[in-house]
Amino acid sequence: MSAAVDTVRVALDQRSYDVRIGAHLLETAGTAILAVRPAKRVFVVTDSTVAALHLARLEAGLDAVGLRREVFVQPPGETSKDWAHLGTLLDAILAHRPERGDILLALGGGVIGDMTGVAAALLLRGVDFVQCPTTLLAQVDSSVGGKTAVNTRHGKNLVGAFHQPRLVLCDLGTLDTLPPRELRAGYAETVKYGLIDDPAFFAWCEANAAAVLAGTGDARRTAVRAAVAAKARIVAADERESGVRALLNLGHTFGHALEAETGFGPDLLHGEAVAIGMRQAFDFSAKLGLCAAPDAARVAAHLDATGLPTRLDTQRGFAAQTLIDHMGHDKKVRDGKLTFILARGIGKAFVASDVDGAALHGFMTAEAGR
Ligand code: NAD
Numbered sequence: 001m002s003a004a005v006d007t008v009r010v011a012l013d014q015r016s017y018d019v020r021i022g023a024h025l026l027e028t029a030g031t032a033i034l035a036v037r038p039a040k041r042v043f044v045v046t047d048s049t050v051a052a053l054h055l056a057r058l059e060a061g062l063d064a065v066g067l068r069r070e071v072f073v074q075p076p077g078e079t080s081k082d083w084a085h086l087g088t089l090l091d092a093i094l095a096h097r098p099e100r101g102d103i104l105l106a107l108g109g110g111v112i113g114d115m116t117g118v119a120a121a122l123l124l125r126g127v128d129f130v131q132c133p134t135t136l137l138a139q140v141d142s143s144v145g146g147k148t149a150v151n152t153r154h155g156k157n158l159v160g161a162f163h164q165p166r167l168v169l170c171d172l173g174t175l176d177t178l179p180p181r182e183l184r185a186g187y188a189e190t191v192k193y194g195l196i197d198d199p200a201f202f203a204w205c206e207a208n209a210a211a212v213l214a215g216t217g218d219a220r221r222t223a224v225r226a227a228v229a230a231k232a233r234i235v236a237a238d239e240r241e242s243g244v245r246a247l248l249n250l251g252h253t254f255g256h257a258l259e260a261e262t263g264f265g266p267d268l269l270h271g272e273a274v275a276i277g278m279r280q281a282f283d284f285s286a287k288l289g290l291c292a293a294p295d296a297a298r299v300a301a302h303l304d305a306t307g308l309p310t311r312l313d314t315q316r317g318f319a320a321q322t323l324i325d326h327m328g329h330d331k332k333v334r335d336g337k338l339t340f341i342l343a344r345g346i347g348k349a350f351v352a353s354d355v356d357g358a359a360l361h362g363f364m365t366a367e368a369g370r
């Protein structure tokens, strides 16, 4: 891996920030933080898996510039991203008498990033935070764009805020310890940008997915840089998702139904659900006559080649209507109407809010087997 550091700017007026992508960024995190924001103290939030693997390098980076720190270690996994853990975390931070000039720092995957973001939005009515994403999914998606949330018993990501980080440090070395299944899940959110509006990037993914997953050469850097640049462009155009940002939900309405049905647990990772959902979005688009069938087949073939799931496990007894009901609880429902991201071809995704209910039911029945 080369020693260069790439920087992508997320242009949001006074809330603009840099996403830095490279090796050994944790060891130099203190210098990078002080360059954008004078601070005396950093509240580091992480999970126990990531702490064991990468916290020491971050601590060295903060020590190097005399930044004081307190560390809060959460249990790993989606079940930590809830009200109860958020309340306990805020209480623990408050016990250290934080001041507005202090900074929160998320060291971990999307779970830690999302929860730390909400904590930063709420603490003292809003403090700055820094993202140090350690999963591929978090580097290419969740750490950029300012969506923060926790889950409630009513559903996932239902309580949160738009709160942009001040800096994002994507240390590519952290990905070397990520289990292959988690890497593949993050890859689904990476290739998504090609499917949305960048057919050249999709072609690059077809040629380089194996290198991205294996960590060969500079493939991961190229993939993370391209994904972050795409996300930065879309977020800068539509920070609050009133338009083009909705395209980032490609595969998510279909995928969300499967996640809900499998309990948002380890049986089906978010990125895996998105992979199935993207394949479904293209096949449904082809069925509706919107997208050429060979394009849909090419999407499925590529996702299959990476080892991502692309089909519903019919052994699980999914039912079309139950899945459609789950789609109705998605945050993207407007006036009771489902919104889908469909495609007129690879790199030609669009927002469809007038999907025919009977066509959807027929498609889902064929998918689920009943
Ligand atoms: P995660 O944070 O649960 O991380 C996955 C697993 O990998 C965890 O067990 C974690 O401990 C472990 N891990 C993390 N980094 C590691 C490393 N470097 N080496 C070894 N193990 C490591 O999950 P995720 O996939 O990163 O994120 C999923 C979450 O992100 C979901 O809650 C989802 O809702 C959210 N999300 C948010 C946005 C957004 O825009 N805010 C976008 C997409 C997803």
Ligand code: GLY
Residues within 6 Å of the ligand: 141, 142, 144, 145, 147, 241, 245, 248, 249
């Ligand atoms: N992950 C979707 C978004 O940030 O809008």
